[in-house]
Amino acid sequence: MKNLSRLLFAMLLVFGFSNTYAQDENNPWSITVGVNAVDFYPTGEDAPLGDTFSEFFNFGDHYNILPSLSSLTVSRYLNSGFSLGVTGSLNRIDKWGDARVPDYSYYGIDGTVKYSLGEVLNTSWFDPYLGAGGGYTWVDNIGAGTLNGTLGFNLWFSDNVGFTIQTAYKHAFEDYLQTHFQHTAGLSIKFGGKDTDGDGIYDKDDACPDVPGLEAFNGCPDTDGDGIEDSKDDCPTEAGLAEFNGCPDSDGDGVADKDDKCPTVAGLKSLNGCPDADGDGVADGDDKCPNEAGPAANGGCPWPDRDGDGVLDKDDACPDKVGTVANNGCPEVTEAVLKALNSYAKTILFDTGKASIKDQSATVLNDIIGILNEYTNANFLIEGHTDSVGSESSNQKLSEERASSVMNYLISNGIASNRLSSAGFGESRPIDTNNTRAGRANNRRVEISLKK
Structure with a gap:
């Protein structure tokens, strides 16, 4: 003993x-x-x-x-x-x-x-x-x-x-x-593990060891319970949405309350959350004619505007075409227009392994030209894409040449050269699998995007 x-x-x-x-x-x-x-x-x-x-x-x-x-x-x-x-x-x-x-x-x-x-x-x-x-x-x-x-x-x-x-x-x-x-x-x-704030996460692994928090945020708190930790939450005491960094949007207009000049009335992002009943680009609170579309220069009341697009003729780059204020009175290229352009572009045919355009593609190219002529102040990027057959370097070169070939065709048929540019992306941006014939056919394409 x-x-x-x-x-x-x-x-x-x-x-x-x-x-x-x-x-x-x-x-x-x-x-x-x-x-x-x-x-x-x-x-x-x-x-x-x-x-x-x-x-x-x-x-x-x-x-x-x-x-x-x-x-x-x-x-x-x-x-x-x-x-x-x-x-x-x-x-x-x-x-x-x-x-x-x-x-x-x-x-x-x-x-x-x-x-x-x-x-x-x-x-x-x-x-x-x-x-x-x-x-x-x-x-x-x-x-x-x-x-x-x-x-x-x-x-x-x-x-x-x-x-x-x-x-x-x-x-x-x-x-x-x-x-x-x-x-x-x-x-x-x-x-022997130490947990100073008693939140069940040891100090060694706790990003906020002195404040009780959640395991999902490495021990840091989410005071308003909106799923966004306080350090990343612009409104940590008010439950909000992730898209607004944790701040609320009471009127649901896509503008956070802290940035919304009209937080109780649904409005437009372009007008800091305030409404525009007549759609003239002037917030109702600043519009002298809230129910009649007019230019901002005239307090929202109508001035001569023969195409009725809300842009005075003197300021309208396209006075005979309905456009938008943001686009100087010219029509803006919409998603639907881009979709139509790309529907045509994807049907452009080339000789196998070459950048030369087949004759039967003339119809769709003329359709594309018709659309581009409707949006004379818009600039576009012609993109070339390939499938993964062949080497990456040869595919890159082929995509650049095909995009350039389409651009040159459009320029030679009346589209201003300063409105167009081209680029090739080779096999780097597939939209379908390269493991099937149909998928590879989808990946061999020309796309047209709007340059902003």
């Missing part, structure tokens, strides 16, 4: 010293409580001991086991898979290899540096490890130093609780204590 008291006292000293290290991992501390078995036989010593590893698993004939909890390990994670542990154990020896001896007391205290292979194997539940260290062992109150090598594994049932099995080879430095194996099995508990 005197040596047991020394053992426990030494373990408390080591535990207290280790606790001065800064915590740098979740649950850095571990305690293992279990049983140990001491086996002197398979160590390569003279009889009554046997050859090295001989009858290594002969529990009945060689293992000394105390039928109670007989091992306690306290360890702390250091860094990069390494941990430092101290183990205290006690046992009763009545089997010295093949010989039977009176009940000798057995006490051991051992320090071990372990290296976890779990991080190397990228596994969390199965955690094998290797260890090396030394200690002091007393048998029948006579002590001797040992050099130890350890092999074991942990089976973690959860983040904190697991089962540990290990074998230690303990080489003795004194003749009166034979080298022996000590096997240990026990329950391990990890603890």
Whole structure:
């Protein structure tokens, strides 16, 4: 009992010293409580001991086991898979290899540096490890130093609780204590992770360790519960929409309340959320004729505007075509117009592997010219695309040449050259799979986009 008291006292000293290290991992501390078995036989010593590893698993004939909890390990994670542990154990020896001896007391205290292979194997539940260290062992109150090598594994049932099995080879430095194996099995508990704000996320992984938050936001809060963390929420105390960085849009007009000059009445983005009943581009609150379309220069009241597009003839770049204020009285190219252009463009045919346009494409090219002539102040980009057959460099070159070929055709047939440009994108922008004939045909195309 005197040596047991020394053992426990030494373990408390080591535990207290280790606790001065800064915590740098979740649950850095571990305690293992279990049983140990001491086996002197398979160590390569003279009889009554046997050859090295001989009858290594002969529990009945060689293992000394105390039928109670007989091992306690306290360890702390250091860094990069390494941990430092101290183990205290006690046992009763009545089997010295093949010989039977009176009940000798057995006490051991051992320090071990372990290296976890779990991080190397990228596994969390199965955690094998290797260890090396030394200690002091007393048998029948006579002590001797040992050099130890350890092999074991942990089976973690959860983040904190697991089962540990290990074998230690303990080489003795004194003749009166034979080298022996000590096997240990026990329950391990990890603890010590710090969670300052009590939100269930350890400080190490908590981006906001002093403020309770949500796991989805790495521990940072979402005060208004709108799914946007406060640090990214322009209105952190008002539930809002992601598209407005967490701010509300009370009237549902697509303009956040903080930017909406008319937050209770649905309006237009172009008018900062205010309505325009007559659609003349002048907000009703500023429109002297809110029910009659007129130019802003006249306070929203009508002035001479023969095409009725809300742009005065003197300011109208297309006075005989209905357009928009934003486009100087000329018609704007809509999505429907672009769709029509591209419906035609995709049917332009080329000679196989070349940039030359087939004669039967003249009809659709003339249709495209007709549309472009309707939007004389709009500029367009002619895009060439290919499938993935052939090399990437040849496809890039072919796409550029085909786009240029179409552009030159349009210019030669009356479209101003300063309104057009071309570019090739090769096989980089497929709209369909390249694994089928139909998909490749869809990917071989010309597209026309609006240049803004």
